[in-house]
Amino acid sequence: MRTLVSHTGTRYDVSDPRWKCDSGALLDLEFTPLFTPGDRPGMWRYRAALPIENDAHIVSFDEGGTPLTRTTVAGQDIWLKQDHLFPSGSYKDRGASVLISRAVELGVDRVVEDSSGNAGAAIAAYCAKAKIGCDIYVPDSTSPAKLAQIEAYGATLHRIPGSREDTANAALKAAKGQFYASHVWNPFFFHGTKTFAYEVVDQLGREPDRVVIPTGNGTLLIGVWIGFNDLLAAGRIERIPELIAVQAENCAPLHARRNGTDFTTAPTRAEGIAIAEPARQDQMLDIIGRSGGRIVTVSEEAIGDALEQAVADGWFIEPTSASALAAIPRLEPAETVVIPLTGHGLKSH
Ligand SMILES: Cc1ncc(COP(=O)(O)O)c(C=O)c1O
Incomplete structure (x- = not known):
């Protein structure tokens, strides 16, 4: 059901x-997901846990199954999950695969989406695969590589001056009478990103103690929460890991809400998490609290340093992704810590 x-x-x-x-x-x-072993590659090996009725509607590049690699970050042992290695270069492909499969299931032939860049690129890629038209709305300031990528897939790109919220409003207007393939509003997206948690548990053989997630609209945070709860309900793990939401100091609405402080915003190079008014902020605060986690903010300098160090160590990621690495020195050590590498460096260099 x-x-x-x-x-x-x-x-x-x-x-x-x-x-x-x-x-x-x-x-x-x-x-209610089932965990019947599947024979497909990538994240669709959890086929019975993904909410698409008919196999014929699945839109997939056999994405997922990304490596989970042990390394050292800021002197601590960390597991990096290489979700920057997805077909469109970010973890958003997990959600886009399920959401565009859902659009096919509904017989939709054109979708509207707004994004800071990566979700738009992911939706455009899966629409290209499904031969569905798409209009992607992004802030004018989005990284040129992401704009070029969205257009290359054949999407109609709309560059909106102003803030990320101005972009969302423009898309909402356009979505009237069309299918709004929003990674923020449409809950099917989260049933793709939840596979991150499934894969981590399969790769480690148990649940990690902590997952540290760059968080703007919360599509990975919420998906990971759903995924771990599915696994807990199925008796596959014993407890939910601590979920740490990382926000840029320059745009940290969750942190301001949690601490009852004034919220102001300034530009940040972590463009993927520059979300001043996340629609699901109540849900995110609830999840963070219930997981025993917290919100950590990181300065522009710390993001820059973490990025420089990551790339010097061979991890070619984008600044938004580096924000989670920048949070490590701010956290007390834990035994098993997982950090998603969320976006590829080619998108921002
Ligand atoms: C590279 C990268 N990491 C993390 C995020 C954060 O995702 P969310 O806004 O869903 O929390 C984004 C969002 O665009 C992103 O592009």
């Missing part, structure tokens, strides 16, 4: 193509 459930409790049949409640509230997807 798959049911759309709004944050105000209203329930909708899954055949409904809606992305929000009539009240305007966010939707989640209620779905």
Whole structure:
């Protein structure tokens, strides 16, 4: 059974193509995954845990199954999960594969999406594979490599002056009467990103103690939470790891909310997490608290230093991804710490 459930409790049949409640509230997807071993490569080996009815609708490049590699970061033993090695160069492909499969399932022939760049590139890639049209809205300031990538896939690119929120508003207008393939609003996206948690547990043979995640709209944070909870419910792990949300000091709305401090924003080179008004912030704060985790903010200098060190060690990642590495010196050591490398360096250099 798959049911759309709004944050105000209203329930909708899954055949409904809606992305929000009539009240305007966010939707989640209620779905009980099965962990029947699958024979597909990558993240679709968890086929029975992914909420797509018919195999014929799956849009996939056999993505996922990214390496989990042990290394040293700031003097601590860390496991890096190499999600920058996805077909479009970021972990967003996990969500895009499930969300665009969902669009195919609904018979949609054109979608609208807004993004700081990577989710737009991922949606454009999967739309190209599915031969679905797409309009991608991004802030004008988005890295040129991401803009070129989105256009190369054949998407119609809309560059919006102003903030990330101005971009979201432009997309919302365009989405009236079209399928809004929003990685923030559409809950199917999170049922792709949850496979991050499934893979980590399979690779380690147990749950990690902590996962440190660059967090803007929370699509990895929320997905990872769903994934670990699925595994807990299935008796595959004993407890939920501590989830640490990393925000740039220059744009840290979760941190301000949690501490009751004034929120101001300034530009940050971590463009993927420059989200001043994340739609799911209540949900994220709840998840962070319930996992026993917390929010860590990192300065522009710390992000720059962490990036420089990572690249000098051979990890070619983008600045947003380096923000999680920058958080390590701010955290007390834990035994098994996992950090996703979320975006490839070619996108920002
Ligand atoms: C490279 C990278 N890392 C992390 C994130 C954070 O994802 P979210 O905004 O869903 O929390 C993004 C978002 O665009 C990103 O591009």
